[in-house]
Amino acid sequence: MNQSNSTEEKLAILEKRLNQTIQSRKQLEDEYQHDWTHFSNMLTQLSYACGGLDQNLDNALTKLRGLLQRNSGMELLKPVMTESEAHIQSVANQVQRNLKDAHEVTFATLNWLLKQPNLSKSARSELQRIIELSQSQHVSIMHYMPLMITLLNYCQRLGSDIVSAPEQQSQAHQKIVLKLITQLEFNGSTEQQLNLIARKLKGKLDNTELLSVLVNLLETIIHGVSLERQSAQNFLLEISQTLGVVQGTLNQSVNERGHYESENSSLNEQLQSNVDRLNASVQSAQHLETLKQEVASHLCQLNETLKEKLALEEHERQHFERTTAKLNSKLTHFEQQVHHYKQKLAEQKFKSLQDSLTKLPNRAALEERMRVEEQRFKRTKEPVSIAVLDIDFFKRINDNFGHSAGDKTLQVIASMLRKAVNESDFVCRYGGEEFVVLFPNTPIADAQARLEKACERIRNIPFKFRSEDIRITVSVGIAELQQVNQSLTSLFETADNALYEAKKTGRNKIVLASAVSN
Incomplete structure (x- = not known):
């Protein structure tokens, strides 16, 4: 009778351990789901931050957001993430092609101005300096290219009138350039330099002075847009790198998850088999001493299997915590960058629609x-x-x-x-x-x-x-x-x-x- 009570107590302890294991497993799954939801939200925000750069990229990111909202598995997410990375690279290549075209137009126009016979020595020196700068620093941002080309074409038209243009025509040119300057959207030192140029254009300038101011304006635009290009390229690079890190980590997590599921399933089968054998021994036992020995053996096997299962779950938990910490650190940093660029874009949008002098809409x-x-x-x-x-x-x-x-x-x-x-x-x-x-x-x-x-x-x-x-x-x-x-x-x-x-x-x-x- 005492032996039977001892067996029941051990079975009760075993049942308690199993319940604890199930609860521990459920807690781990809840934590995994919570962190996955967080990662999905962050990826969705990143995709919105990339919106408007390119139509194909927008379409790919829209599909990615849809899959994330439906909690799709990696077998569906992976090709869409790969497609998004390809489009990001395509956008970067398009920027470089537009840069090359704009650079060629700039270089050709400046060379044409250098060939004009009536250029002053100072103007010729300034043009040569702009050409050297153009060869070393390529201007990129597509938003500014049409305006730059307009300014350069205007300089080309102005070149034929350097000597003969009357003062009234020169003043008309100054007003045209002033209106063009109001369309520029720069910050910091570039904005201050443009304000200085605008003040010069409000005064009386002869054609040689006007050409010198225009050359200075081109140099300022080239420098400012170069800074903007570098900033935009860094942002795109961070997006690509972050998506790559997230994809790599998720792929690794999925692979290790599959391995864990396989081992966990095997251990569950062992536990079930041990319990079945224990039940069979209890049912078929004819002698108490024999039952005692068989139950002790089965309990020992159950205990070993449970230890393996708990060790496996602990390893899985530690790995998940390390992965979570790594992604949290990366995504938190990038979330700050996204917020910074959102603010910058909002400020540029506001400035582009406001007259800087009167603060009225433009x-x-x-x-x-x-x-x-x-x-x-x-x-x-x-x-x-x-x-x-x-x-x-x-x-x-x-x-x-x-x-x-x-x-x-x-x-x-x-x-x-x-x-x-x-x-x-x-x-x-x-x-x-x-x-x-x-x-x-x-x-x-x-x-x-x-x-x-x-x-x-x-x-x-x-x-x-x-x-x-x-x-x-x-x-x-x-x-x-x-x-x-x-x-x-x-x-x-x-x-x-x-x-x-x-x-x-x-x-x-x-x-x-x-x-x-x-």
């Missing part, structure tokens, strides 16, 4: 808003009006009191204009001394009333330059969108024609225009 922002309002008009048929404003005799302020006075004037009028219209109205600086106001859901009569109030406020601003009181006025042209097949671009031209009529007939007035269909 021409690019206006074009985006016009597309939105045009689509809304087609859906709702609600009236849309647009006004073009121009500061009267603004050139006199620059000529008589300096460009700093002109800049201050633009800032004050921009602020007053923004306050005078409704909050829903869109006010932007179009360029130079021109402003544009877009009036959503507003007929032309209401837009006129708001602008009359704005013009009155502007007339009453007490401008004072060098102890001299100045009254500043604006001329305005307004038009209303009336036909579904009409675009806001054509409506803008109509309002601009009305502005021209206001300036031609005496300034300081508002002229209404009928919308002209395309």
Whole structure:
């Protein structure tokens, strides 16, 4: 009887150990699932960070996100990850090809300028220095290539006019280049250098001085874009390396997981076999002494098998913890990098749509808003009006009191204009001394009333330059969108024609225009 109780106690202990093993296994699986979910979320965030670089890459990353969201196995994830890596390499190659094309155009244009007979010695020296710089530092970022080519082509057109161009033509060239500079999006020292160049272009320059400034501008762009290229390439490289590390670690984990499952399954079978033999011995036992010996033998085998199973699980747990720590460290670092680039992109996007002087939306922002309002008009048929404003005799302020006075004037009028219209109205600086106001859901009569109030406020601003009181006025042209097949671009031209009529007939007035269909 005592022997039977002892056997039952041992069986109870064995059952308890089995339950503990099952609970330990479940805890390990829960931890594995939690960490896998974390890795999947991080990979999804990384894929979003790469969005917009290339359509094929976007498609591959979309498939990768879908598989991660469905908790797909490595047999499905591996080919998509391989495809993503291939597209990342393709994007890098495309950057290099665009770099090569832009570099060739730059080099050819600069060589052409060097061959012009009327170049000054200093300008020729500067051009030669730019060529040497172009040979050692290739410019890359595709976003800047069209603008660089435009500037270089402009320099080529300017070259034929170096000696004979009149002063008015030179000033027109300066305004063109100033508008181009406003489209550049740089930070740090490059941005400061561009601001210095912009200030020089606001002054009076002869053609030789203008060419020297343009050469300096090209050098600044080359240097700035080179820095941007290096930053973007480093980011792409980190993405590729991180995906490679993650894929390699996951592959290793899957392989070791399969090995573990195989060994664990074998041990489970041994445990089951030992239990079956123990049960068989209990059922078939005829003598207590024989049963005691057989049970002791079976328990010993069970104990050894359990020790092997626990050791296997402990090894698996330690390996998983090491793998988790390694990936966590890598992904945490890269998450910080992704956050940094997201912030940088957001800042660049904001700057690209804002006029740096007046802090109003710029021409690019206006074009985006016009597309939105045009689509809304087609859906709702609600009236849309647009006004073009121009500061009267603004050139006199620059000529008589300096460009700093002109800049201050633009800032004050921009602020007053923004306050005078409704909050829903869109006010932007179009360029130079021109402003544009877009009036959503507003007929032309209401837009006129708001602008009359704005013009009155502007007339009453007490401008004072060098102890001299100045009254500043604006001329305005307004038009209303009336036909579904009409675009806001054509409506803008109509309002601009009305502005021209206001300036031609005496300034300081508002002229209404009928919308002209395309």
